[in-house]
Amino acid sequence: MDNLYQYLLTGLSNGAIYALIGFGFAIIHNATGIINFAQGEFVMLGGMLALFFLVFCGFPLAPSIILSILIATVVGIIFERLAIRPLKNAKPIRLIIITIGASIFIRGAAMLIWGKDTHALPAFSGNDPLYIAGATIMPQHLWIFAVTILVIFSSRLFFNHTIIGKAMRACAYNAQAASLVGIDVRIMVMLSFSISAAIGSLAGIIIAPLTMTSYDVGIMLGLKGFCAVIIGGMSSGLGTVMGGLLLGLLEALGAGFISAGYKDAIAFIILLLILFFRPEGLFGKKETERV
Amino acid sequence: MILKVANITKAFGGLTALDDVSLGVATGSITGIIGPNGAGKTTLFNIITGLYTQTSGEVYLENKKISFFSPEALAALGLVRTFQNVELFGQMTVLENVMVGSHTKSSSGFLSCAFKFPRQIKEEKLIREKSMRWLEFTDLDDHAEMRADNLPFGKSRLLEISRAMALEPRVILMDEPAAGLNSRETLQLAKLIRQIKELGITVVLVEHDMDLVMDICETIVVLNLGKKLTQGTPREIQENPAVISAYLGVS
Amino acid sequence: MTKEKRQIFVFLIFALVLLTIPFLLRESYLLNVLVFIGIHTMLAVALNLLLGYAGQISLGHAAFFGIGAYMSGILTTRFALDPWLVIILAALSAAAIAFIIGFPILKLKGHYLAMATLGFGIIFYIIFNETVGWTGGPSGLSGIPNLQIGGIIFDNDICNYYLVWIITIAVMLLSINLSQSRIGRALRAVHDSEVAARVMGINAWVLKVQIFTISAFISAIAGSLYAHTMTFVSPTSFGFNFSVELVTMVVVGGLGSIYGSFLGAAILTVLPEFLRVFEDFDIIIYGLMLILINMFMPGGLISGFQLLAQKVALKIKGK
Numbered sequence: 001m002d003n004l005y006q007y008l009l010t011g012l013s014n015g016a017i018y019a020l021i022g023f024g025f026a027i028i029h030n031a032t033g034i035i036n037f038a039q040g041e042f043v044m045l046g047g048m049l050a051l052f053f054l055v056f057c058g059f060p061l062a063p064s065i066i067l068s069i070l071i072a073t074v075v076g077i078i079f080e081r082l083a084i085r086p087l088k089n090a091k092p093i094r095l096i097i098i099t100i101g102a103s104i105f106i107r108g109a110a111m112l113i114w115g116k117d118t119h120a121l122p123a124f125s126g127n128d129p130l131y132i133a134g135a136t137i138m139p140q141h142l143w144i145f146a147v148t149i150l151v152i153f154s155s156r157l158f159f160n161h162t163i164i165g166k167a168m169r170a171c172a173y174n175a176q177a178a179s180l181v182g183i184d185v186r187i188m189v190m191l192s193f194s195i196s197a198a199i200g201s202l203a204g205i206i207i208a209p210l211t212m213t214s215y216d217v218g219i220m221l222g223l224k225g226f227c228a229v230i231i232g233g234m235s236s237g238l239g240t241v242m243g244g245l246l247l248g249l250l251e252a253l254g255a256g257f258i259s260a261g262y263k264d265a266i267a268f269i270i271l272l273l274i275l276f277f278r279p280e281g282l283f284g285k286k287e288t289e290r291v
Numbered sequence: 292m293i294l295k296v297a298n299i300t301k302a303f304g305g306l307t308a309l310d311d312v313s314l315g316v317a318t319g320s321i322t323g324i325i326g327p328n329g330a331g332k333t334t335l336f337n338i339i340t341g342l343y344t345q346t347s348g349e350v351y352l353e354n355k356k357i358s359f360f361s362p363e364a365l366a367a368l369g370l371v372r373t374f375q376n377v378e379l380f381g382q383m384t385v386l387e388n389v390m391v392g393s394h395t396k397s398s399s400g401f402l403s404c405a406f407k408f409p410r411q412i413k414e415e416k417l418i419r420e421k422s423m424r425w426l427e428f429t430d431l432d433d434h435a436e437m438r439a440d441n442l443p444f445g446k447s448r449l450l451e452i453s454r455a456m457a458l459e460p461r462v463i464l465m466d467e468p469a470a471g472l473n474s475r476e477t478l479q480l481a482k483l484i485r486q487i488k489e490l491g492i493t494v495v496l497v498e499h500d501m502d503l504v505m506d507i508c509e510t511i512v513v514l515n516l517g518k519k520l521t522q523g524t525p526r527e528i529q530e531n532p533a534v535i536s537a538y539l540g541v542s
Numbered sequence: 543m544t545k546e547k548r549q550i551f552v553f554l555i556f557a558l559v560l561l562t563i564p565f566l567l568r569e570s571y572l573l574n575v576l577v578f579i580g581i582h583t584m585l586a587v588a589l590n591l592l593l594g595y596a597g598q599i600s601l602g603h604a605a606f607f608g609i610g611a612y613m614s615g616i617l618t619t620r621f622a623l624d625p626w627l628v629i630i631l632a633a634l635s636a637a638a639i640a641f642i643i644g645f646p647i648l649k650l651k652g653h654y655l656a657m658a659t660l661g662f663g664i665i666f667y668i669i670f671n672e673t674v675g676w677t678g679g680p681s682g683l684s685g686i687p688n689l690q691i692g693g694i695i696f697d698n699d700i701c702n703y704y705l706v707w708i709i710t711i712a713v714m715l716l717s718i719n720l721s722q723s724r725i726g727r728a729l730r731a732v733h734d735s736e737v738a739a740r741v742m743g744i745n746a747w748v749l750k751v752q753i754f755t756i757s758a759f760i761s762a763i764a765g766s767l768y769a770h771t772m773t774f775v776s777p778t779s780f781g782f783n784f785s786v787e788l789v790t791m792v793v794v795g796g797l798g799s800i801y802g803s804f805l806g807a808a809i810l811t812v813l814p815e816f817l818r819v820f821e822d823f824d825i826i827i828y829g830l831m832l833i834l835i836n837m838f839m840p841g842g843l844i845s846g847f848q849l850l851a852q853k854v855a856l857k858i859k860g861k
Contacts, residue, residue: 035653083833092652093599094836097793100601100786101832108826116822219782223664226657261672268661275658276646340741366743378738380731382798390724391731395743397724401752404723405716415723458742 005135007256008249013141013210014224015248016148019232019241020203021225023155024196026234030172031192034095038079038103040222042197045072045106046204047213048114051121061124069201075106076197080190103218110215121208140209147206151199152241159237168192200225220264227271233281242283292351293318293493294339294370294462299348301334308334310517311348316462316510321484321494323508325501325528327538330514332497333375336466340372341365352462367395369461373451373468375497381440385431385450388439389422392457425453429483445476452483456492463487465496469503481507505529513537553718556801557711564700573699575815577771580706581764582807586791587710587717587800588760593789594797595721596753597733598648599656601785602663606758608670608780609636610765615683615775616676625689629766633759640758644751663785670777682776689770702771709767713760718800729753730798790828794835796842805844 021043028036049068053059059067083098125139159165170178171188179185204213204221211217228247232239247267255263274281294316301309309331316322324332337343339350341362349358352368360368380388397418399411426432429449434442442450448468455463468484469477477500484494484507498504504511505525513520513528515537521528528534564573589603613632617623623631647658670677677683688697689705696705720726731739732746740746769775787810795806814824835842 086837093597096599096653096656098833098836101829104825105829108829111822265665265668268665271661272658275650275654362740363743363745372741378735380734382734383730387727391727391742394728399724401725404725405720407719
């Protein structure tokens with residue numbers, strides 16, 4: 001039973017991270033129709049930057065986190081400005097290739113700057129387990145759950161109750177109509193990239209103390225996040241959270257009871273099954289047909 | 292009747308784009324489908340050509356039920372269409388575009404294409420010659436080696452017709468073939484459509500240019516707000532008060 | 543000269559130059575690099591048929607390369623089957639897998655297709671790593687025999703060079719033929735406008751599955767040749783990074799150009815050799831190349847070469 005509990009806890013906290021990353025995918029996809037293959041690199045940047053400021057520069061925790069998110073966001077904006085905007089009306093295949101190119105570039109740059117080593121980020125509130133109702137839990141898990149809930153709720157507020165959030169949703173629905181009512185679509189696209197980069201890097205920062213970080217963690221984390229959002233359906237924010245948690249749990253249980261080596265395969269088998277049989281996601285709505 | 296549409300209804304979510312529409316197209320005729328914007332003309336075309344699936348109702352081609360057939364299956368049966376916004380293969384040459392039209396009329400497989408079997412070489416030559424003839428048909432033979440997306444708009448409409456003709460269809464559906472054409476080009480189009488009819492091919496067109504429709508169509512179907520308003524000769528349509536009020540927006 | 547004759551002429555020169563290289567160049571290191579260029583060319587051509595012609599991306603093509611390599615490795619070392627027979631078996635197996643997976647996967651479009659093929663590739667990468675009993679796991683599989691015909695054993699650079707390049711040149715020729723036939727036109731039609739292609743009677747879905755299958759078949763042959771020339775395989779050669787590298791070759795060389803695939807393969811094979819001096823720079827340079835070529839030269843480097851050739855031809859004519 002102890003093991004099971006540990007698996008569930010690991011599963012849920014990883015799942016929360018996947019959900020956050022998936023959320024980043026959905027924000028860009030809903031604003032532009034692009035699936036940003038560089039999404040995982042923002043996650044990596046979050047972890048590596050936080051490590052850099054916290055451990056190498058010796059900054060305190062809060063400024064390190066804020067600085068890391070800021071820099072990752074700026075990278076997201078530069079990426080949108082230099083690579084995405086000039087290709088606005090290109091075919092998907094060119095957009096896919098360009099985001100792949102960007103992801104390799106960011107990864108390569110991170111490797112040149114910080115090297116190939118794997119590092120552990122110190123946990124935010126130490127490594128002493130907490131005992132709650134007879135169960136142990138690491139403080140970092142609590143951080144992850146708290147941050148995830150906070151992000152999901154505040155983005156719900158943002159998209160449903162602020163003018164800018166509503167404008168972004170309008171762009172997702174119909175960019176042309178949005179621009180007719182005076183919304184600057186280009187700014188909204190840029191905003192989607194910056195929010196997405198910020199959330200991605202935040203996810204990378206809070207997971208780094210548990211899973212270690214290095215220049216190449218972005219690939220897998222990005223893919224898992226994508227898997228979460230596909231399970232949940234691009235159109236559903238809550239669905240993404242459910243998708244992330246479901247994936248995290250299945251992975252943890254699979255790793256614990258079947259084989260750790262095949263753990264990563266679980267995500268991709270689920271991904272393929274969902275894409276084949278229910279591409280709108282388990283919680284999403286079917287898109288109406290268009291020619 | 293070569294083409295029959297029976298009780299087609301199409302709903303997009305809560306919106307009913309077509310409501311119980313039935314119509315017949317006489318073999319060898321030129322039939323026009325007209326109606327104000329939003330009448331459901333293009334939706335009807337998309338259903339007939341297999342791009343949309345109807346909510347209910349059937350489509351028949353020479354008494355064969357073709358409801359829910361895929362576009363490629365319909366092409367093999369000799370039903371082809373052109374598009375309102377012109378869908379060319381932009382990165383291919385003008386001639387190659389027409390050659391694609393011969394796809395269903397040729398049969399060389401992967402192996403014979405890769406190894407250039409004699410039969411394939413012969414077939415390829417034949418496709419090329421036939422395609423050149425279809426380019427001559429629309430006066431595009433001078434542009435054969437040009438990239439299709441470099442063609443001026445008027446000519447790209449003609450190329451789309453050449454390509455459709457290369458399929459040697461029995462029925463050709465044209466979605467607003469005159470849209471974007473100047474008056475000289477429209478006259479040329481009218482002549483071309485008559486020539487197509489003379490080849491024994493049935494033409495169905497959706498069109499907003501009333502002069503063109505009244506000039507070339509034998510039968511006209513009027514759609515309004517997803518329903519069939521009436522069907523008749525151009526003269527009957529012009530004199531029908533319901534049609535006039537539909538266009539003027541008076542009810 | 544007609545267009546067709548000129549094409550044949552260009553191809554003959556190309557083939558002739560490649561086949562005479564070993565007479566002029568005896569240095570083993572360079573021949574080795576050229577063998578790799580050959581294998582990469584085969585892979586790039588295979589992917590180009592799918593990506594450049596049909597316009598369908600695959601981010602998991604390294605899996606087919608790996609299936610070829612591992613099947614050759616496993617069946618020859620453990621079951622002592624005839625290597626030539628195994629090459630055909632491996633290619634057919636990869637093609638069968640591609641065919642089966644192709645139907646559901648090629649229903650997907652654009653970004654979703656990219657993610658699905660990526661997932662497929664990673665699943666195979668994990669299988670290569672985890673089925674230790676068969677593949678040797680991360681430490682790899684060694685002792686794969688060299689190929690031989692009659693008395694000739696393909697265990698030296700010159701033999702391997704001819705083995706790989708004769709097959710590569712054949713693959714290129716067949717691909718060029720295919721690309722200029724009704725099937726090549728149908729593929730490009732699907733690329734430009736799938737709706738219009740279908741209205742013209744092309745069954746886009748089946749056609750995509752067919753070209754995916756052929757592409758897997760060729761990739762597996764390249765994998766088998768790789769296994770027999772290297773005599774050692776390990777999973778790192780067949781991971782996500784290599785799939786991306788293949789896409790880079792095709793894009794850098796030129797989407798929809800068979801010679802472009804050769805050019806891309808050559809550049810991406812030679813580049814790391816040069817960059818060895820500044821180790822670790824290759825990733826960042828691949829990324830930059832992908833971005834820059836995609837933005838400023840969508841036709842790839844080969845289109846630049848063609849423009850140059852036209853200009854030179856005009857100048858000569860002018861004189």
